[in-house]
Amino acid sequence: MARTESAKRAGAFGVSARLALAIVSLAFACGSSEDPPAEKSNPASPPAAQAAPAKDAEKKAPSAAEAEPSNADLVAKGRQVYVSNCTACHNPNPAENGALGPAIADSSLALLEAKVIHNTYPPGYTPKRDTNAMIALPHLAKDIPALHAYLTSVK
Ligand code: HEC
Secondary structure, three states: OHHHHHHHHHHHOHHHHHHHHHHHHHHHHHHHHHHHHHHHHOOOHHHHHHHHHHHHHHHHHHHHHHHHHHHHHHHHHHHHHHHHHOOOOOOOOOOOOOOOOOOOOOOOHHHHHHHHHHOOOOOOOOOOOOOOOOOOOHHHHHHHHHHHHHHHHHO
16 A cells, blocks of 8 residues: 555656756755855955954064063073082072172173173173182183073072
8 A cells, every 4th residue: 555655656746856966956056056166155255354464463572572482591591500510619699609609680781791701701890709720611611691581580
């Protein structure tokens, strides 16, 4: 019974089924013809134009903030150089006297260059100690600015 009814329905709806197929195929045809323009319009100018200003804004914010981190980087590098090269004799806190070396937190760039690179003092400078126990560390010439940035930041 069910089979015959369904067969009758299939026959009765045969025409509409073909119409439906035609409509579906048309829909596919329309869809396929609509899709490419839709894809083109999406990635085209509007999103790209929006992405560019967003990137510019992101770039501006870090670059403006970079000025401070760069000095912080120098200070951090100077601290690293100080801890690994100076604290055998100077205090881990450069503002205090160490086992051998005096406090050097207030050292000028000229004093650091003279004492660290050449184990001398700038002209007219009165040393904190009249000993000559420190050795020159000329390989740290490149790190003098970082050392200076760190030592003056501790003050
Ligand atoms: C071997 C131990 C030793 C080491 C390592 C050492 N110092 Fe010294 N430093 C001294 C001593 C001791 C003095 C006191 C003067 C002297 O005897 O040479 C001194 C003096 C100084 C002075 C002069 C202070 C003043 O105003 O008279 C500076 C600046 C200084 N040291 C910086 C440094 C820095 C920066 C480092 C690391 C890169 C360093 N020293 C590593 C022992 C040391």
